[in-house]
Amino acid sequence: xxxxxxxxxxxxxxxxxxxxxxxxxxxxxxxxxxxxxxxxxxxxxxxxxxxxxxxxxxxxxxxxxxxxxxxxxxxxxxxxxxxxxxxxxxxxxxxxxxxxxxxxxxxxxxxxxxxxxxxxxxxxxxxxxxxxxxxxxxxxxxxxxxxxxxxxxxxxxxxxxxxxxxxxxxxxxxxxxxxxxxxxxxxxxxxxxxxxxxxxxxxxxxxxxxxxxxxxxxxxxxxxxxxxxxxxxxxxxxxxxxxxxxxxxxxxxxxxxxxxxxxxxxxxxxxxxxxxxxxxxxxxxxxxxxxxxxxxxxxxxxxxxxxxxxxxxxxxxxxxxxxxxxxxxxxxxxxxxxxxxxxxxxxxxxxxx
Amino acid sequence: xxxxxxxxxxxxxxxxxxxxxxxxxxxxxxxxxxxxxxxxxxxxxxxxxxxxxxxxxxxxxxxxxxxxxxxxxxxxxxxxxxxxxxxxxxxxxxxxxxxxxxxxxxxxxxxxxxxxxxxxxxxxxxxxxxxxxxxxxxxxxxxxxxxxxxxxxxxxxxxxxxxxxxxxxxxxxxxxxxxxxxxxxxxxxxxxxxxxxxxxxxxxxxxxxxxxxxxxxxxxxxxxxxxxxxxxxxxxxxxxxxxxxxxxxxxxxxxxxxxxxxxxxxxxxxxxxxxxxxxxxxxxxxxxxxxxxxxxxxxxxxxxxxxxxxxxxxxxxxxxxxxxxxxxxxxxxxxxxxxxxxxxxxxxxxxxx
Numbered sequence: 273x274x275x276x277x278x279x280x281x282x283x284x285x286x287x288x289x290x291x292x293x294x295x296x297x298x299x300x301x302x303x304x305x306x307x308x309x310x311x312x313x314x315x316x317x318x319x320x321x322x323x324x325x326x327x328x329x330x331x332x333x334x335x336x337x338x339x340x341x342x343x344x345x346x347x348x349x350x351x352x353x354x355x356x357x358x359x360x361x362x363x364x365x366x367x368x369x370x371x372x373x374x375x376x377x378x379x380x381x382x383x384x385x386x387x388x389x390x391x392x393x394x395x396x397x398x399x400x401x402x403x404x405x406x407x408x409x410x411x412x413x414x415x416x417x418x419x420x421x422x423x424x425x426x427x428x429x430x431x432x433x434x435x436x437x438x439x440x441x442x443x444x445x446x447x448x449x450x451x452x453x454x455x456x457x458x459x460x461x462x463x464x465x466x467x468x469x470x471x472x473x474x475x476x477x478x479x480x481x482x483x484x485x486x487x488x489x490x491x492x493x494x495x496x497x498x499x500x501x502x503x504x505x506x507x508x509x510x511x512x513x514x515x516x517x518x519x520x521x522x523x524x525x526x527x528x529x530x531x532x533x534x535x536x537x538x539x540x541x542x543x544x545x546x547x548x549x550x551x552x553x554x555x556x557x558x559x560x561x562x563x564x565x566x567x568x569x570x571x572x573x574x575x576x577x578x579x580x581x582x583x584x585x586x587x588x589x590x591x592x593x594x595x596x597x598x599x600x601x602x603x604x605x606x607x608x609x610x611x612x613x614x615x616x617x618x619x620x621x622x623x624x625x
Numbered sequence: 626x627x628x629x630x631x632x633x634x635x636x637x638x639x640x641x642x643x644x645x646x647x648x649x650x651x652x653x654x655x656x657x658x659x660x661x662x663x664x665x666x667x668x669x670x671x672x673x674x675x676x677x678x679x680x681x682x683x684x685x686x687x688x689x690x691x692x693x694x695x696x697x698x699x700x701x702x703x704x705x706x707x708x709x710x711x712x713x714x715x716x717x718x719x720x721x722x723x724x725x726x727x728x729x730x731x732x733x734x735x736x737x738x739x740x741x742x743x744x745x746x747x748x749x750x751x752x753x754x755x756x757x758x759x760x761x762x763x764x765x766x767x768x769x770x771x772x773x774x775x776x777x778x779x780x781x782x783x784x785x786x787x788x789x790x791x792x793x794x795x796x797x798x799x800x801x802x803x804x805x806x807x808x809x810x811x812x813x814x815x816x817x818x819x820x821x822x823x824x825x826x827x828x829x830x831x832x833x834x835x836x837x838x839x840x841x842x843x844x845x846x847x848x849x850x851x852x853x854x855x856x857x858x859x860x861x862x863x864x865x866x867x868x869x870x871x872x873x874x875x876x877x878x879x880x881x882x883x884x885x886x887x888x889x890x891x892x893x894x895x896x897x898x899x900x901x902x903x904x905x906x907x908x909x910x911x912x913x914x915x916x917x918x919x920x921x922x923x924x925x926x927x928x929x930x931x932x933x934x935x936x937x938x939x940x941x942x943x944x945x946x947x948x949x950x951x952x953x954x955x956x957x958x959x960x961x962x963x964x965x966x967x968x969x970x971x972x973x974x975x976x977x978x
Binding site for chain 1: 706708730731734735738739741743744745746747748750751753754757758761766870899903925929931
């Protein structure tokens, strides 16, 4: 953690930098304007008690020497950075796998950009990242936080609570009740798409569940059970740790081994479904004739499988935008709605089931 | 742009925030320690001329009231933020399409993290983003920059040059000669894989070129020409704007229309190749029997096509790590090597050609 002395001692690399164009400082402005450094500082800080002549001279000098107001200095005065952090806590591989993350990011960026806030994305990919991101958020670098994929007892969540940073979670934070969140009803959505799979006449329906340590994963399994009722067969559920293609392949192979008569599959995400389709095809099963398969997300994956995937549309970009709007409203002093905001998730029926 | 008065006037939302735990300030520390605010400030800034009793009292007070040293204040003193910005300038859709970006990001994050630097990712997705990111980099929020996908006359590149911010580009920056960069030899790599395609006996070889407005795209086309020499036929080149799946589909349809006898294709990226394979299959062509196809990147795409894709391995994570190392070495006062750093790109031969 930050030790005061340790972090504030000036030392190290900066002084040995190779020569480059030197940045104009407040001292250059003062010299150019023929006033004291304190007077320049008062003008920059918007304080009074500066003559209008001095103010005009200082403004001219700022422009002449190319002084850019130091945003860190502005922070000190305003106690704000005009930046909002988007913290993404995902295992490395998912950045290349899960198109939702990119879509959430872009939705949030567009909404924050429209309000002239800078979105800064912070990746948490290790214990070390967790500690450093916590420190960063404890600094004055961001006025608010959007938190994607928070874990149970997430140290970053604790930091957000402790310092009272305006924050909104994407997805329901596992062990936090007082925080704003935007999400979808994973359980009802999973139930809805499984019911449609049942309605197509499938009788041996399995599920590839994923990420059961998160609400999203656990709720999708619960919705699947809801839809099947008495016909639910735990032997037809195979759980994998992550929403990823490779897990879909191996889990489907396992389900086929356990129940060769399987004729319907709900995969917990489109990436998992795409992997499962790959395994089904390798096993000589035709889709949707032999096995009907449905996914979850309506991501770019869903349009690339052959046949295209029936799935639940998850409004990822909308989630990013809604989370940004929620943080912005908190920054404007509003209290976010209790219970969070749930966005709609229509079922999209295509050729795979 | 930043008007001094405008940005520094304190106004607006913060004062009307809903009640939350108030952050301890330097004033609380001064009150608790029974000293003046100026004395606290001198201790925090590491200045001398403070009695050791006062210093001890202040340290105890800092701990008691829970004062966290303001990182923005530290910025002012140290002129550094311990953060490095990764600027990604890509059209929205590519975040979900191009696994390279995620891999570059993760490689850079791991390397910066190991050096205890915070990586902050800034997305440029609009004119407005360009201006705001330029402003952000002009502030004291980042000590250095890794720039991905710089464009010709990129305003952000201009800002980096103007303020002399330590920076490294991923890929050769189009109109900049003095900057550090890490990249690959696109031309030699494209030549190498096209030569292997020729060696498999293909006689009517076309290319789906992409992103010709960037060095990467233009160089891959040049390498393709190098390999074919006299046999190069401009009629068998179809250019698309972006490295994306959908463009691969339509470009391949167009090539098939122009030359039904086409028997070899070099696609400028794996995503483009995957789209082209989709179109070839829809047109009843078998791969590699009727048409051999090769890509570029060796991304996750390459392992998901059937058959798997022969391609050029682009070390995306390595590029991110090398770019981070280059920025870090500049922060330590070293001068980056002239001409940049080129990483190896082995050809990976699989089933598609």
